[in-house]
Each structure stands twice: as C-alpha cells, then as structure tokens.
Amino acid sequence: MTFLGARRGLQLMIGVFLYGFSLAMMIRATLGVSPWDVLGQGGSLRTGIPFGFMTNIIGLIVLLLWIPLRQRPGVGTVFNVLLVGPSAEVGLAILTEPDRLWARILLFTGGLVLLAVASGLYIGARLGPGPRDGLMTGLHTRFGLPIWLVRTAIEGTVLVLGWLLGGSVGLGTVAFALLIGPLINIALPIFRVPERPGARPNAAVA
Template identity: 85%
Template sequence: MTFLGARRGLQLLLGLFLYGFSLAMMIRATLGVSPWDVLSQGGSLQTGIPFGFMTNIIGGIVLLLWIPLRQRPGIGTILNVLLVGPSAEVGLALLDEPNALWARVLLFTGGLVLLAVATGLYIGARLGPGPRDGLMTGIHQRFGLPIWLVRTAIEGTVLLLGWLLGGSVGLGTVAFALLIGPLVNVALPLFRIPERPRPAREAVVAGS
C-alpha cells in the first residue's frame, strides 16, 4: 500500500469516528439535532433500538434506495453505514448531559464544528460519499431536479417523520441547517487529498 493510499484509509476511518462522536455531542446538548438524527432518535424511541444502531439501519435502508438510482457505493460508503452508529454509541457512553445552558450551548457548538471537520475528512479521502449524500446526488442525476430542491425535500421529509416519531427538534436543528453548509465548505478544501497525477505519457495521449 502506498503512503497516499494509507493516508486516505486512515483519514476515512478518523473522519467516520469523529462524525459519530460529534452526533453524540449534539444529542447530549439537548438543543435539537440534524434532521437525519431526529429520524434516528424517533425510530429509537419507538423501537427501543439504541440510537447508534438505528442510525446504521437507516443508513442501510438509504443505501438500498441507491439501486434504482443506479448509484455505485465506494468503500467509504459502506464503512459510513457500518461505523458512524457505533462511534455515536461510544460518544453517548462517554458524555453526560450538562445542566447549565452555557455548557449545553458549548457542547452543541463543539459537536457542530467537529461534524464539519469529520465531513471534510471522510469526503476528502475520496473513497465514496455517505449514503445520504449519494441519495441526494442520485435523485438529482436521475430526474434532473436542482440539488437545493432535492436536499430541501429529503431533509424536510426526514425531519417531519422524525418529529412525528418523537425525535428532538429545537434551536439546534435550526442552527445545524443554517451553519453546517458554510462550515463544511471551509473544511472540505483543508482535508481533500489531491488526486494522483497521471503519468506524462498518459496525459499527452488524453490531451491529443
């Protein structure tokens, strides 16, 4: 394995672990979570399945929706489905819910920033998108709908369903919706591993 390949693998695993841990931070802050986590919370409340494993189940279901969209998962996609849930359970086991409001705000803010960093790490490894991101781009490519419309429709539907199931919706949910995009936009260039340059002869042939 080359150094670049090893770096991509380690970056992917670190990003996925931190992603799950950041979810636990925001859950323990009890200020509201992202739409997909509202769904996982609601599903967990209704079934008794722990949050992390419910996240795995939902990720697997979303991945099945890739089939009619003709999307192809990468190793990063599969590991996303398998590892984010358990790492969230690790975070939930280690973290307690703070009593003071300032501490809850600080914990939520730290979780949100960490999630953006984790997203930059695992996407920057270029080993496959997460199942939810792939669903969005797959619908966009299959039906020609604008990305913003697909993203809004998916997250709105997920949020409503999760809320009906009893998931936590609050100011943190609004903050997540407003801030995660700009934060990820900063993180992605910092952690994106560049593509391996093509050999000179191959480049000449491709450009001829």
C-alpha cells in the same frame, strides 16, 4: 500501499469515527439535532433500538434506495453505514447531559464544528459518498432536479417523520441547517487528499 492511499484510508477511519462522536455531542446538548438524527432519535424511541444502531439501520435502508437510482457505493460508503452508529454509541456512553445552558451551547457548538471537520476528513478522502449524500446526488441525476431542491425535500421529509416519531427538534436543528454547509465548505479544502498525477478525477465525494 502509497502514501496517498494510506492517508486516504486513515482519513476515512478518523472522519467516520469523529462523525459519529459529534452526533453524540449534539444529542447530549439537548438543543436539537440534524434532520436525519431527529429521524434516528424518533425511530429509537419507538422501537427501543439504541440510537447508534438505528442510525446504521437508516443508513442501510437509504443505501438500498440507491439500487433503482443506479448509484455505486464505495469503501467510504460501507464504512459510513457500519461505523457511524457504533461511534455515536461510544460518545453517548462517555458524555453526559450538562446541567447549565452555557455548557449545553458549548457542547453543541463543539459537536457542530467537529462534524464539519469529520465531514472534511471523510469526504476529502475520496473513497465514496455517504448513503444520504448518494441518495441526494442519485435523485438529482435521475430526475434532473436542482441539488438544493432535492436536499431540501429530503431533509424536510426526514425531519417531519422524525418529529412525528418523537425526535428532538429545537434551535440546534435550525443552527445545524444554517451553519453545517458553510462549515464543511471551509473544512473540505483543508482535508481533501490531492489526486495522484495522471489519475482520473473521482466525482463521488459529496
């Protein structure tokens, strides 16, 4: 195994674990979570399935939607589906909900920044997109719709579904929507693994 190959695998594992842990931080902050996590919370409340495993189930369902879109999963896709949920459960078992507002804001902010770093690590490893990102790019390719429109439609749909199921929507949800893109834009160039000399570019990274 080459150095770059070992680095990519290590980045993937660390990024996926930190991604799940960051979700737990934002959930414990109780200020609102991302649209997909609103759906996960709502599904968990309705079914009694722990949030982390509900996240796995949603990821698997989304992955099945790739089939008619002819999207191909990578190693990173599989690890995302399998490990983000359990790592979120680890975080939920360790963390508790702060009593004071300032502590909740601090916990949410830390979770948001950590999620951006985790995304930079995971996406920068170039080992395949997450199921939700692949759904977005697949719909974009299949129907020729702008990426921003597809992303907005998907996020809006899951947000409404999650809210109807009882998921937590708050100021944190708005902050997530406004800040996560710019934060990942900062993190990704820092952690992106360079291409091997002469290697064909890998487009399936976002």
